[in-house]
Amino acid sequence: MNEPATLGEALSRRGISRRAFLKYSAYLASVMALPASASQAIAQGLAKARRQSVIWLSFQECTGCTESITRSSSPTLEDLIFDLISLDYHHTLMSVSGDAAEHAREAAMKENKGKYIVVVDGSVPLKDDGIYSTIAGITNLQMLKDTVKDAAAVVAVGSCAAFGGIPHARPNPTGAASITDIVKDKPVINIPGCPPIPEAMTGTLAYILSFGKLPELDHLARPKAFFGETIHDRCYRRPFYDKGLFAESFDDEGARKGYCLYKVGCKGPIAYNACATLKWNHGTSFPIQSGHGCLGCSEPHFWDQGGFYKPLAAHAGVSAPLIGAAAVAGAAAGGAAAWIARRHQQRYLAETEAIDRSVGKDKG
Amino acid sequence: MELLQFSRGPALTFAIAVFLLGTLWRLIGILMLERRRVDAEARPGTPTPLAAAASGVLAKMWPHKTFLKSSLFSVLNGYVFHIGLAISVLLFAPHVLFVKSLLGISWPALPSNVVLAVAVITAGSLLASLVHRLTNPVQRLISRIDDYVSWAVTFLPVLTGIAAVAHIGGRYETLLAVHILTVCAFLIWFPFGKLMHAFLFVLSRGTTAIRFKQRGAEV
Known part of the structure; x- marks a missing residue:
């Protein structure tokens, strides 16, 4: 059978009805907070779109991002869309192919020059010429530069690729860097999270396929559709925060009643992500619903924010020795100032008394 | 380093250090001064210094009737923003958590919406105090x-x-x-x-x- 020319054709061959396809388009428009009219545009765009060549590079990462997008309990339409992308190279999934996989990557780059999308998960080590992570003898840095050179766009999935993530955490022994630190001449979309929400990944790719352009991004190059609001603002426990009802620990009465987890370190107020609305595992739950505070994993430096269980309102490493030294210095300065002032006072009083005595003598 | 991390860490450390240094400097500098002698003989029934000081602090909480009319706005408005500041600073849950992280002590907090409402009133009261200062000729002169x-x-x-x-x-x-x-x-x-x-x-x-x-x- 011939390769399907368009996504619409491919979906049709896989038995996806037009009704189901339109439903998916409406769902996508809704998820990305697009106007209702965009649903039809997405449907038309996707139906006409050609299979997009995608090269997926995995660098310093834990494979969680790949697992997030591939390990779904049942195939969804989003997964099928993803299947229908021409995933020409995926380091983790194709690792057993060895040398053949590398040839596939090079062939895809040659055939789709200037058109393919590079998806990267994992950060790139820069220290000591990037020797801390290599694939097929090529450093991550070199592979990224070679692959991105002729790409149309780069999608950095996961917090490691987007912001450096855990490898970038202090003391960052490998000199881990994010993709935006390295790629300066191509459009880069960040889809952070540890791991990112699958819909954020597939939705962003579907948007690019539908409209032939990048979605609206925030100042950290994240699609606003998925990263436009904080977890806190959309959290179902938010009313408890407003009422001042908090869990004080993970096993107290407040925790059992589902009160706000702010006091036990929830980073929801500063975490921009769609967990509270899209949720995970087909909309089943998300960390806060499961009783754990948000780690803020879609934010830069989330590993170094001062502790997962430390409230956001707590200070971040106020130096006790410095403050103690300042207090001692202040007390010493006060004592010294008082000593000088007392000497002035005593001299003044002595002079005043001497004047009083001389005045008394004159009167006498 | 991001702005939030900078503000919660190094900036806060520096500010608290300056606050402590300056406050202790001034307080100890004043408390260790030579006590001024009162040459007048103590009148019969003179209270102990502590009782006298306490009555003086309390007496000045409300203006003398001579000045009540002219200073009523300043006094009432002063109470509004001072009490408002105390509630906003001390009874907002994140602030209580901040103090707990710093000193290890905590106390119950008010609902966030209540504190927000108090803070809005406090801000309004502070703005009113500025307007009063700018429009009252005497206050403007001594400012x-x-x-x-x-x-x-x-x-x-x-x-x-x-x-x-x-x-x-x-x-x-x-x-x-x-x-x-x-x-x-x-x-x-x-x-x-x-x-x-x-x-x-x-x-x-x-x-x-x-x-x-x-x-x-x-x-």
Whole structure:
């Protein structure tokens, strides 16, 4: 059978009805907070779109991002869309192919020059010429530069690729860097999270396929559709925060009643992500619903924010020795100032008394 | 380093250090001064210095009837923003958590919406005090740059705190960082300007009362 020319054709061959396809388009428009009219545009765009060549590079990462997008309990339409992308190279999934996989990557780059999308998960080590992570003898840095050179766009999935993530955490022994630190001449979309929400990944790719352009991004190059609001603002426990009802620990009465987890370190107020609305595992739950505070994993430096269980309102490493030294210095300065002032006072009083005595003598 | 991390860490450390250094400097410098002798013989029934000081502090909580009419707005408005500041600073859950992280002590907090409402009233009251200062000829005449700076470093944390809680004017983490930085400005200015009255009003009222009472004068 011939390769399907368009996504619409491919979906049709896989038995996806037009009704189901339109439903998916409406769902996508809704998820990305697009106007209702965009649903039809997405449907038309996707139906006409050609299979997009995608090269997926995995660098310093834990494979969680790949697992997030591939390990779904049942195939969804989003997964099928993803299947229908021409995933020409995926380091983790194709690792057993060895040398053949590398040839596939090079062939895809040659055939789709200037058109393919590079998806990267994992950060790139820069220290000591990037020797801390290599694939097929090529450093991550070199592979990224070679692959991105002729790409149309780069999608950095996961917090490691987007912001450096855990490898970038202090003391960052490998000199881990994010993709935006390295790629300066191509459009880069960040889809952070540890791991990112699958819909954020597939939705962003579907948007690019539908409209032939990048979605609206925030100042950290994240699609606003998925990263436009904080977890806190959309959290179902938010009313408890407003009422001042908090869990004080993970096993107290407040925790059992589902009160706000702010006091036990929830980073929801500063975490921009769609967990509270899209949720995970087909909309089943998300960390806060499961009783754990948000780690803020879609934010830069989330590993170094001062502790997962430390409230956001707590200070971040106020130096006790410095403050103690300042207090001692202040007390010493006060004592010294008082000593000088007392000497002035005593001299003044002595002079005043001497004047009083001389005045008394004159009167006498 | 991001702005929020900077404000919660190094900036806060520096501000607290300056606050402690300056406050202890001034307080110890004053408390260790030579006591001024009162040459007048103590009148019969002169209270103990502590009782005299306490009565002096309390007596000045409300103006003398001679000045009541002319100073009524200043006094009432002063109470509004002082009580408002106390509630906003001490009874907002994130603030209680901040103190707990710093000193290890905590107390119950009010619902966030209640504190937000109090903070809005406080901000309005502070604005009214500025307008009063600018429009009252006497107050304007006696006002110095210290008064305006002290007002600004008090008002800005309230304003940015409201903005952060209500998500007005920017992203939450940015507003929170700016809020903390304005608190840092408050702490740094505190010992060196008129904000020090938070500690000194007790000393000045108490000392005055002790001297007056010994002479048999009403405070």
